[in-house]
Amino acid sequence: MANHLSDQQFLRYSAQIMLPEIGECGQLKLANAKVLLVGLGGLGNPVAAYLAAAGVGYLYLVDDDEVELSNLQRQVLYRPAQLKQAKAQAAAAQLSQQNPLITLSPIQQRFSLDSDAYRLVADVNLVIDCSDNMATRQLINQACVRYKTALIVGAAIGFDGQLISFDANQLESACYHCLYPFSDTEGPQNCAALGILGPVVGTIGSLQALEAIKYLAGLEMGSFNRLLRFDGKTLQSQHLAVSKNSECVVCGQQRENTNEINH
């Protein structure tokens, strides 16, 4: 673990180091931080790009998909020459050119219960959910509750975006399942089926990256237990509070009691 910034780091990140909220201390926290990013589509692209550029030290990039021609409309990291390449490798290749000072670990895997990515949740400082289906979202949440890892969730479809974060280390934290207690959405909810504009996923991805930098640098966050609904048509945002549901099967009281009995 580094305990000081190199001259090169200091110059490269000077625009954010000069912010009193970040400073050298915050930049060092970013440099030592490990972040697991699940999903390298329209959300994962801007999240990965901004976190890499900001000098987040260790990025684990998880996706089992390949780059398709129809991805290029919104997934701005990829180049036509990378079509049919694994997104994890393609993203890592682009990001390492942008910032050679950080460590990128591509993981070409679906996030499943027996995946390396699932176990990594225990070892990282933060998980960022940029996935594209409800089942994966529920599994990521479950892992974050289990290993007490902070989670920043983004989602987008059409002109609509949503953002919310949870920190399972906080006793009174809600979890994603408190908000959405189901493993399927009504009908298909992915961008390929329902359509999406690049800047809509880009907006939500940028907000996820902003929250991630704030969390890692130790700043106050606006999205813990608070759902942001963004309407790309009107540019209106709504904030809704989410409380811990004591009956939640993932993080609630019942679950904790069951665990105590089992151990």
Place this chain on the structure above:
Amino acid sequence: MKLIINGQSQEYVCQDLTALLQILNKPANGLAIAVNEQIVPRQQWPQFQLTENDNISIFQAIAGG
């Protein structure tokens, strides 16, 4: 009773959130509901008593990325 649902104010005859969904003919699949900017857990919908001028948001979870 006057309720504001997704920004539209209207008169409704209903007591709780489950009854409201029935009146609106909305299936509960994939839905979340907030009353006065606070999400109401699904288990509480049948007992959740509505009051005059409650500001209700009914929306779909989204999972795209």
